[in-house]
Amino acid sequence: MRVTQADIDLAQRLADAAGAAIRPYFRKPHGEERKDDGSPVTLADRAAEAAMRRLLDAEAPGDGVVGEEYGEKPGVTGRRWVLDPIDGTHSFTAGRAVFGTLIALLVDDWPLLGVVDQPIQRERWVGVIGRGTTLNGAPVRTRGCPTLSGSILATTSPHYFAEVDGPRFLALVGATESGRMGPLYGGDCYNYGLLASGHLDLVCEAGLKLHDFAALVPVVEGAGGRMCDWRGDPLTADSAGDVLAIGDPARVDDVLEAMGTLA
Structure with a gap:
């Protein structure tokens, strides 16, 4: 259908x-x-x-x-x-x-x-x-990101990461441009629109519910990016709510490796 x-x-x-x-x-x-x-x-x-x-x-x-x-x-x-x-x-x-x-x-x-x-x-x-x-x-596209170290990362709040999630998020922060300047905080769903329009490279969240992420998948992927969970699997109604938006799909394995979740 x-x-x-x-x-x-x-x-x-x-x-x-x-x-x-x-x-x-x-x-x-x-x-x-x-x-x-x-x-x-x-x-x-x-x-x-x-x-x-x-x-x-x-x-x-x-x-x-x-x-x-x-x-x-x-x-x-x-x-x-x-x-x-x-x-x-x-x-x-x-x-x-x-x-x-x-x-x-x-x-x-x-x-x-x-x-x-x-x-x-x-x-x-x-x-x-x-x-x-x-x-x-008007059509929009995500932007290319030659290296993970040069990427800009955003998240709504560090307080949303549980004790087990926090170290993985901080490892990703350390592997990006945000390791020197800090991630961009705040923004909720607006960050994903900015990523789709080529202004951000990565968004990382944990603990989201279906109503928080379902609409984001077609927006990001229709712009050329990738939405997945922290293991790289596609997001569906059964996903647990640990979410990554990656503007350049070539960086997916780099992100998962930095977080220690690459299979």
Whole structure:
């Protein structure tokens, strides 16, 4: 089953709906609360996901839906829409426009269509496996990286790495340009858009959930990069959540070797 233009158009409308729900709350009262796991949630998160679900109920009622805020609705088509209304709620509540809405379409648990939408700066990356990634309709590409030592690495926060993950991350830091200057911190999903556009070389994360990474796979790989777990395996609905985005696929083995996970 392939991704159709109708699917891409629907994903764009989902992003439009989410952005319209989010913008009135940005740098305004947003009703921040804490979920059971301690992570923040706002009125904007809930309004954006609700808006997207209403659209999917109307236009793709047989498809499954998985959302960060409202859980899973089973489907009957083998297709699932995976929604993260605000990836980077912490940045959103701080008034930083480096969060994003993530929308993915999975077919038989493989992410084939992804959208990363930054609704304040009006930047939208759309990726489809087998097609090129675009930013606001214009093609983008990752950049070449002749050596791992010259690469720029980003991650959302070092605090997300568990005790067992931290040494592997620090080993990667030491093997890159970031070993001298330090990695770029913050950015959440926005880092992956920057990588797809050729501004970053590597993103390394741990502990992500399906709604955090599903949309990123088509965006990065449609731009010529590689998304995988820390062992180099492709990301699917069953992946554990240790995630690498590598702009130049020629550096994959170098990254895994630096982290001590190369098979």
